[in-house]
Amino acid sequence: MTDAIQGRDPRTGQPVGDPVPATDPKGVDELVGAADGAVYAWRDTGREARAAALEAVADALDAHVTELVALADSETALGTTRLTGEVARTTGQLRLFAGVLRDGSYQGVVIEPAEAARPDLRRYKRSLGVVAVFAASNFPFAFSVAGGDTASALAAGCPVIVKAHEGHPRTSLRTAELVRAALESAGAPQGVFGIVFGVEEGVALVKHPLTAAVGFTGSTRGGLALARMCAERPTPIPFYGELGSVNPVIVFPAAARNRAQEIARGYAASLTQGVGQFCTNPGVMFVPDDPGLLDAIRAAVSETVGGPMLSERIHAGYLASVEDLGSRSPYVSLLAQGRPGEGPWSAAARVYQTGLGAVYQHRELLTEEHFGPVGIVVTNADPTSALRVIHGEGAGNLVATMHVDLDGGDDAEEARFVGRELAAFAGRVVYNGWPTGVAVTHAQHHGGPYPATTVPAYTSVGAAAIERWLVPVVYQDFPPQLLPEELRR
Amino acid sequence: MTDAIQGRDPRTGQPVGDPVPATDPKGVDELVGAADGAVYAWRDTGREARAAALEAVADALDAHVTELVALADSETALGTTRLTGEVARTTGQLRLFAGVLRDGSYQGVVIEPAEAARPDLRRYKRSLGVVAVFAASNFPFAFSVAGGDTASALAAGCPVIVKAHEGHPRTSLRTAELVRAALESAGAPQGVFGIVFGVEEGVALVKHPLTAAVGFTGSTRGGLALARMCAERPTPIPFYGELGSVNPVIVFPAAARNRAQEIARGYAASLTQGVGQFCTNPGVMFVPDDPGLLDAIRAAVSETVGGPMLSERIHAGYLASVEDLGSRSPYVSLLAQGRPGEGPWSAAARVYQTGLGAVYQHRELLTEEHFGPVGIVVTNADPTSALRVIHGEGAGNLVATMHVDLDGGDDAEEARFVGRELAAFAGRVVYNGWPTGVAVTHAQHHGGPYPATTVPAYTSVGAAAIERWLVPVVYQDFPPQLLPEELRR
Numbered sequence: 001m002t003d004a005i006q007g008r009d010p011r012t013g014q015p016v017g018d019p020v021p022a023t024d025p026k027g028v029d030e031l032v033g034a035a036d037g038a039v040y041a042w043r044d045t046g047r048e049a050r051a052a053a054l055e056a057v058a059d060a061l062d063a064h065v066t067e068l069v070a071l072a073d074s075e076t077a078l079g080t081t082r083l084t085g086e087v088a089r090t091t092g093q094l095r096l097f098a099g100v101l102r103d104g105s106y107q108g109v110v111i112e113p114a115e116a117a118r119p120d121l122r123r124y125k126r127s128l129g130v131v132a133v134f135a136a137s138n139f140p141f142a143f144s145v146a147g148g149d150t151a152s153a154l155a156a157g158c159p160v161i162v163k164a165h166e167g168h169p170r171t172s173l174r175t176a177e178l179v180r181a182a183l184e185s186a187g188a189p190q191g192v193f194g195i196v197f198g199v200e201e202g203v204a205l206v207k208h209p210l211t212a213a214v215g216f217t218g219s220t221r222g223g224l225a226l227a228r229m230c231a232e233r234p235t236p237i238p239f240y241g242e243l244g245s246v247n248p249v250i251v252f253p254a255a256a257r258n259r260a261q262e263i264a265r266g267y268a269a270s271l272t273q274g275v276g277q278f279c280t281n282p283g284v285m286f287v288p289d290d291p292g293l294l295d296a297i298r299a300a301v302s303e304t305v306g307g308p309m310l311s312e313r314i315h316a317g318y319l320a321s322v323e324d325l326g327s328r329s330p331y332v333s334l335l336a337q338g339r340p341g342e343g344p345w346s347a348a349a350r351v352y353q354t355g356l357g358a359v360y361q362h363r364e365l366l367t368e369e370h371f372g373p374v375g376i377v378v379t380n381a382d383p384t385s386a387l388r389v390i391h392g393e394g395a396g397n398l399v400a401t402m403h404v405d406l407d408g409g410d411d412a413e414e415a416r417f418v419g420r421e422l423a424a425f426a427g428r429v430v431y432n433g434w435p436t437g438v439a440v441t442h443a444q445h446h447g448g449p450y451p452a453t454t455v456p457a458y459t460s461v462g463a464a465a466i467e468r469w470l471v472p473v474v475y476q477d478f479p480p481q482l483l484p485e486e487l488r489r
Numbered sequence: 490m491t492d493a494i495q496g497r498d499p500r501t502g503q504p505v506g507d508p509v510p511a512t513d514p515k516g517v518d519e520l521v522g523a524a525d526g527a528v529y530a531w532r533d534t535g536r537e538a539r540a541a542a543l544e545a546v547a548d549a550l551d552a553h554v555t556e557l558v559a560l561a562d563s564e565t566a567l568g569t570t571r572l573t574g575e576v577a578r579t580t581g582q583l584r585l586f587a588g589v590l591r592d593g594s595y596q597g598v599v600i601e602p603a604e605a606a607r608p609d610l611r612r613y614k615r616s617l618g619v620v621a622v623f624a625a626s627n628f629p630f631a632f633s634v635a636g637g638d639t640a641s642a643l644a645a646g647c648p649v650i651v652k653a654h655e656g657h658p659r660t661s662l663r664t665a666e667l668v669r670a671a672l673e674s675a676g677a678p679q680g681v682f683g684i685v686f687g688v689e690e691g692v693a694l695v696k697h698p699l700t701a702a703v704g705f706t707g708s709t710r711g712g713l714a715l716a717r718m719c720a721e722r723p724t725p726i727p728f729y730g731e732l733g734s735v736n737p738v739i740v741f742p743a744a745a746r747n748r749a750q751e752i753a754r755g756y757a758a759s760l761t762q763g764v765g766q767f768c769t770n771p772g773v774m775f776v777p778d779d780p781g782l783l784d785a786i787r788a789a790v791s792e793t794v795g796g797p798m799l800s801e802r803i804h805a806g807y808l809a810s811v812e813d814l815g816s817r818s819p820y821v822s823l824l825a826q827g828r829p830g831e832g833p834w835s836a837a838a839r840v841y842q843t844g845l846g847a848v849y850q851h852r853e854l855l856t857e858e859h860f861g862p863v864g865i866v867v868t869n870a871d872p873t874s875a876l877r878v879i880h881g882e883g884a885g886n887l888v889a890t891m892h893v894d895l896d897g898g899d900d901a902e903e904a905r906f907v908g909r910e911l912a913a914f915a916g917r918v919v920y921n922g923w924p925t926g927v928a929v930t931h932a933q934h935h936g937g938p939y940p941a942t943t944v945p946a947y948t949s950v951g952a953a954a955i956e957r958w959l960v961p962v963v964y965q966d967f968p969p970q971l972l973p974e975e976l977r978r
Contacts, residue, residue: 110931110932111932112930121932122932123932126913231720234882235882235883235884235885236939237939393698393723394723396724406968412970416970416971419964419971420973423615423964424615427963428962428963428964429962429963429964429965429967430965430966431967431971432966433965439607439608441601442599443599443610443612444610444612444963445612445961445962445963450725450726457727457959457960457961459961464961467946470946471946472916472936472953473912473916473917473918473934475917475918475920476918477919477920477921478918478920479895482908483908484909
């Protein structure tokens, strides 16, 4: 059994609040059992009542925003402004899925009455069963206890057991209390929501025979380990892992020439936002032979100020990245660095420069994520050559970006080619913008080819995230009174 | 390299026609390379032109139906009537996907223009790339070279390389010639369709770095081996395997009492159709304590006549099943058998009787498919107790069936319960019918929880089969001229 989970203030490294006890193994089994017992009751609760329950959760979080933000800030140091926005995003997600439920089209109902030799066939998508949600460290609300995975799974009609992240235990516990109370007062069945603390307890959750699917946002290493566990169960279950990604950026020559300042400032801001702790961080940028752009990057990055990272472990990872890249002279050199921040876990921006030949020979520079404000700039890289080195094993990314100045002389044909190729290995392609910032909407796709995600057909952000928790079934020649209500017409 | 593939007449076991050479390893690489070279051209061909190309393939097959049926009958002994119907089903599938293309909604286009702080987001589903299709033995047309996997993948905009089944090499070769010529005359790009012969060559196809997805219909053992290969590639790819399944049937007491003859005749017909060589064969049937029904089953099965199975290997599997089940006395006994057919690979119906306790203790009786006209009848099984033993590891099935007589006294509440539970581990639930016969329509779902399929969210039959070959991508703030045509609006 895991030790109690002690939250720490990233600004000081000191404990904050009481530790939260790990769930005991019997507790995991009881939670999953209760959740499984709620599968049909929650599904049968119906779309409107489930929508109302999600809204009740959103209202409860909104009503406690000050308390939640203070708690989360003490455990993550992400700051009041960002965290207040993140609570709004989280409750917005819950309300988005209430809307998805009321719309109803996610169920994919197709009704074909009997005709000639063909039987009556009625198909819809049913909820999968108990969903295990692994919370992320870097979004203590939006990808945590009441985040997108939980909201979409509850909307789909699946009970949810969250495995809390060790980085913000008290925020998780308090959020879970609010979620549970809101669901209960909205009439949701007992057992429909639970929370588990502890690493080994999370593994027990994944291996539990009544767990039907897993949602995960986090590191590639942790994600692939859990993915293997899901695949090796006696009955394998879907593992929707949103893992790491380097999110390449390609800058075209005219854009570099004509918009050097804007690109440099945008890059520095995107790279250092939230101390670089985003899965959409622009980890590798390809730039043409343009000294002006490099100067502008140097200047923009040097003005950034570092800050505390989420945990000692994450900070250690940052230090290891800096040490690794710093030791790769002469083919990797330091191009720019930001000013240091305060506290023991603080990270400052580090941008390294390398060449096309080096990334071709050292493919890990293009595929290994450096979590934090660490960037690699590949110089003298024309867009088409950049694509050539990006292609290959491990090329899958959550997002890829291109900066183009068509009016300023960049070639439209090449831009079209690059856009198409980027779309072959990224789930989202951004034009003249930056990869950080993922709008929660119906059109959004936050996914991408392996290894960015383990199941590239799905998204973890936006309305389509509900599709992960559903599976089709077709009823043949059933009398109306035995059909699910949605198929009776 | 595999030896040349020799077709054999199942009625005599003798060679029929010249052997078809295995593809050499270089040939596999060339075919996949050419297919990959056609990915963008085929996608850019557009929906209407792809639809016309699919129709051209359908027309070509229809124009050669007599030749194709004769060839296939000589290699499979499935008979002219069945095979003529199967060609019609195959060309119907191709035309169904032409309709899916013209409808266009499969692409899942969502367009959200920029608004306030939100960027312009345009999402659709792009084709995955080169698809490898593993043909099945038991449907030389509908699940083979030009079958549903090929039709749906080509429709999605994916080039296809078929791995021919060893059971009908000359049928495969001739079909491939017709498909290739029809695609070429319809203006499809070079390389968009290819065929590979040989077992090791099929493995090379799965492992080829440019293969993007695999469709498979066949045995559980072969499917799981290929699934593992796909998962263990440096870049894993989706493996859509439709594997084996025992397709349980539950007979309610009043139905057994009031419709014994009808149920027995339907069962015997479904069990022996096509010499039982269907993945939807009713392998296990639960019946109540009703001597009348057992007598009727004995009589109906004894009137069936056996026939030649598809291959020596499949016939050997049937003999092994019969030997296994025959050796399980006293808890398994022979209930009924059909009359023998002619030829060295002939199989006659064998129906075994067992009890609820036995299948509880010997779970493999409920999960191991016996390919061919081999059935297990579990006696003294009330519906709710039957469900209790079905539940558990390996319970996933393609289809489950219930026979109920509500007017005759079966309990509606229990029937509702059983229907709901069957829908939890089968992709299709049939009421008062039989599992064999899968209509190719928009509502159809031919899939089901593991191990019936490796990816339960998808179907291999019906319009939704196209979804396997697509993956979403979203464009953020792209200028219209750089967008895929579908997203320009």
